[in-house]
Amino acid sequence: xxxxxxxxxxxxxxxxxxxxxxxxxxxxxxxxxxxxxxxxxxxxxxxxxxxxxxxxxxxxxxxxxxxxxxxxxxxxxxxxxxxxxxxxxxxxxxxxxxxxxxxxxxxxxxxxxxxxxxxxxxxxxxxxxxxxxxxxxxxxxxxxxxxxxxxxxxxxxxxxxxxxxxxxxxxxxxxxxxxxxxxxxxxxxxxxxxxxxxxxxxxxxxxxxxxxxxxxxxxxxxxxxxxxxxxxxxxxxxxxxxxxxxxxxxxxxxxxxxxxxxxxxxxxxxxxxxxxxxxxxxxxxxxxxxxxxxxxxxxxxxxxxxxxxxxxxxxxxxxxxxxxxxxxxxxxxxxxxxxxxxxxxxxxxxxxxxxxxxxxxxxxxxxxx
Numbered sequence: 512x513x514x515x516x517x518x519x520x521x522x523x524x525x526x527x528x529x530x531x532x533x534x535x536x537x538x539x540x541x542x543x544x545x546x547x548x549x550x551x552x553x554x555x556x557x558x559x560x561x562x563x564x565x566x567x568x569x570x571x572x573x574x575x576x577x578x579x580x581x582x583x584x585x586x587x588x589x590x591x592x593x594x595x596x597x598x599x600x601x602x603x604x605x606x607x608x609x610x611x612x613x614x615x616x617x618x619x620x621x622x623x624x625x626x627x628x629x630x631x632x633x634x635x636x637x638x639x640x641x642x643x644x645x646x647x648x649x650x651x652x653x654x655x656x657x658x659x660x661x662x663x664x665x666x667x668x669x670x671x672x673x674x675x676x677x678x679x680x681x682x683x684x685x686x687x688x689x690x691x692x693x694x695x696x697x698x699x700x701x702x703x704x705x706x707x708x709x710x711x712x713x714x715x716x717x718x719x720x721x722x723x724x725x726x727x728x729x730x731x732x733x734x735x736x737x738x739x740x741x742x743x744x745x746x747x748x749x750x751x752x753x754x755x756x757x758x759x760x761x762x763x764x765x766x767x768x769x770x771x772x773x774x775x776x777x778x779x780x781x782x783x784x785x786x787x788x789x790x791x792x793x794x795x796x797x798x799x800x801x802x803x804x805x806x807x808x809x810x811x812x813x814x815x816x817x818x819x820x821x822x823x824x825x826x827x828x829x830x831x832x833x834x835x836x837x838x839x840x841x842x843x844x845x846x847x848x849x850x851x852x853x854x855x856x857x858x859x860x861x862x863x864x865x866x867x868x869x870x871x872x873x874x875x876x877x878x879x880x
Contacts, residue, residue: 534710538702540656540665540760544680544695546589552684552691554698560651563660565594566672569618576672579679589683590623592676594651595639599850603647607637611648619651646844653680655699658692664763700767704737707772708748737771750774759783795848796872799838801831803865814838828857828865835869848873 542555566573572594582588596619600612607629614620614628626632634640642648653676659665660673674688681691705716717727719734735741736748750772756765762778769776801814803824810827812819814834821827836853843851851873858866 534706536702536706538699540659541654543650544653544655546683550684552694552698554655554695554702557650559593559654560596560649561654561656561660561668561673562592562594562651562676563657563666563668563670563673565596565619565651566669572619573669573672575621576676580675582679588679590626591621592653592680593622594619595622595625595643596620596649596651598646598649600647603638605638608642611637611639611642615648644841644844646850653677655695658695659763661688662692696764696767699764700771701737703764703768704771705733707750707768708733711750748772753777755779757782794872795843795846795851795875796870797839797842797846797848797851798871799835799842799869801835801867803827803831803867805864828867831865831867832857832869835867836871839869839871843871843873847875849875 537556537558538554539558541558541561543557543559545553545557547553562572562576566576576592579588579591582591595611595615597612597615603609610629611625614625622634626634629637631637639648643650656665657673658677660668660670661677666673677691678688681688684691684694686694709716714729716733717730719730732746733748735744736746739745750769751774753775754765754769754772755777756762757779761782765776799815801812803810803812805811805824808822810821810824812821812827812831812834814831815838817834819827819830821830832855836855840851840853843853848871851871853869853871855867855869858868
């Protein structure tokens with residue numbers, strides 16, 4: 512195993528802790544399917560509960576999804592395919608949040624219904640996404656796991672709800688359900704290929720905007736290698752070693768990746784539970800640091816890249832303590848921690864100069880494929 516002394520890479524961020532040389536990115540069976548502003552299908556990075564799982568737990572959700580089959584394909588239908596549910600009720604006294612808790616007390620509700628009841632048009636108009644980030648509110652939507660139910664590769668939950676939800680979603684793109692399944696797994700294969708190439712080369716691929724497609728050689732070479740279109744030049748990217756897969760979805764998602772890279776896929780014995788064993792054996796840890804220092808007649812609280820000014824030292828320290836705790840907890844939750852415990856320490860570095868560090872630790876969430 513190769514150890515990187517400078518830390519590993521998680522998405523576009525590099526950690527500062529010595530670790531195995533790995534690259535992590537957000538994509539899996541619980542990645543949300545959605546359409547961007549250009550009406551292009553996207554997979555993730557948001558993690559949600561598969562609709563098949565939610566419908567299996569709540570018969571009302573099952574019936575509501577089946578009732579969508581006669582709905583016209585409009586943007587509001589997608590809001591009917593996104594459910595919010597209460598994970599835990601926090602002591603928040605904001606009137607809209609209290610009303611949201613009341614709405615969800617008897618089970619999950621579609622996002623469109625929630626917005627209508629709160630007399631809003633978008634979740635950004637209140638603290639909805641912050642509640643999701645803190646895992647007070649959970650979300651469910653269409654995922655690759657639902658499409659695996661449709662295809663029959665993995666179907667422990669509500670197949671009918673998954674099939675109907677996929678059909679309704681597919682109509683938004685003008686596709687059949689089979690076309691949605693095909694496009695989704697093609698998009699996932701493309702993302703995994705890009706991550707492998709970027710990890711092994713240490714170079715970033717530019718996006719697929721019009722300028723880069725015409726001007727950037729790296730993007731052209733990548734696309735022409737896996738999706739050849741040039742009538743004069745043939746290109747090829749080949750992995751010179753086997754691709755080893757672990758985790759339950761590896762046998763489903765990786766064969767097409769290995770085939771595209773012209774290499775062998777190796778699935779070790781008990782590969783399906785390897786990630787689960789690793790998750791149980793470790794804890795999720797996240798940290799955030801701030802400094803508080805005087806400048807002229809005011810005090811500065813610097814938390815990561817955010818800087819705030821205060822007239823009083825105690826106010827600056829109080830803000831810094833609350834903000835590092837919030838950011839550490841949010842990072843731990845995004846990393847898969849369940850109800851992390853957060854500890855804040857203050858280190859006195861001289862006259863009116865403080866370094867404040869928060870450390871959030873929690874057990875990892877065990878997710879289904």
